[in-house]
Amino acid sequence: MPSLKEDVSIGNLGSLQTLPDSFTWKFTAADSALPLSSSAVEESIPVIDLSDPDVITLIGNACKTWGAFQISNHGIPQKLLNDIESLSKTLFDIPSEKKLEATSSDKGVSGYGEPRIASFFERKMWSEGFTIADGSYRDHFLTLWPHDYTKYCGIIEEFKGKMENLASRLLSWILGSLGVTVDDIEWAQKLENSGSKVGRGAIRLNHYPVCPEPERAMGLAAHTDSTILTILHQSNTGGLQVFREETGWVTVEPVPGALVVNIGDLFHILSNGKIMSVVHRARVNQIRSRISIAYLWGGPAGDVEIRPIPKIVGPAESALYRPITWNEYLRIKYEVFDKAFDAIRAVNPTN
DSSP: OOOSOSSSOGGGGGGOSSOOGGGOOOOOGGGOOSOGGGOSOOOOOOEEETTSTTHHHHHHHHHHHTSEEEEESOOOOHHHHHHHHHHHHHHHHSOHHHHGGGBOOSSOOSEEESOGGGGGOSSOOSOEEEEEOSTTHHHHHHHHOTTTHHHHHHHHHHHHHHHHHHHHHHHHHHHHHTTOOGGGSHHHHHHHHTTOOSSOEEEEEEEEOOOSOGGGOOSEEEEOOSSSEEEEEEOSSOOEEEEETTTEEEEOOOOTTOEEEEEOHHHHHHTTTSSOOOOEEEOOOSSOOEEEEEEEEOOSOTTSEEOOOHHHHTTTSOOSBOOEEHHHHHHHHHHHGGGHHHHTBOSSOOO
């Protein structure tokens, strides 16, 4: 992780009256650096009611067209979403010096700090975050909230459980739109038979403070997620944008009670490229700060081999990607970033 002890602490961004040079981005016309409310594109990703009888078809179309969609009637209690948003606000309101005591280690993932993609960009991002990827977050919470530790840990555990179940339902529907099931993924079938979960989940709490010059700043740079899928709760302040070849950057306006679903790299590989992982980013504004909570539903154990699902490839086409373990893919992704798919393409594609 990049050092936090630089000219500006990420924990104090909201108090700055000018934009530091290290946070100033140079945008091209294609980047569409206009304020969010000035977007020339009126369309946005679909909003899908999960109680709709045609949910599989609707999700399949959204995945193939956008790689992202919003969902309503998802079964996550509004109180729980309010609670984890309140937890996030409370965390990011803690003085910077105290937050730095919960910084993630050089080798670890969990804890406070900059986005993990920060090392791929020359300029810094106008955001701070806290990642929960293992049980070590409890020690961090004890440091941050010695009196409310149990309450906040309970919110996280409830959120993880609900999101894990929702992610599993979504995976089933997305696979169904391609004519396959979880049983057609060898490693996933073994996990289910053993009573284990198909994917491993992590939570990322994000804070995008008020910015003095949002047209020259970036909250979170363009990237894809190294996951099966990601489920996002965003506060009422917009900022999330997804990229679509036909229209460029499109703002995902918050819909009360709805959650955003992004397709990740792992599902792109499993689908043999039939469904793209979506490129997305976050912009900031000059009026209100923004909170988002991402549930990143990842892959199997690190030594498990991942490949396109044979039934999807079929006899009429070739596998686009070579078999690769989850650990190897993550290593490649953090070496070449947006060139990861090129790096794992099959040299001599075979059925």
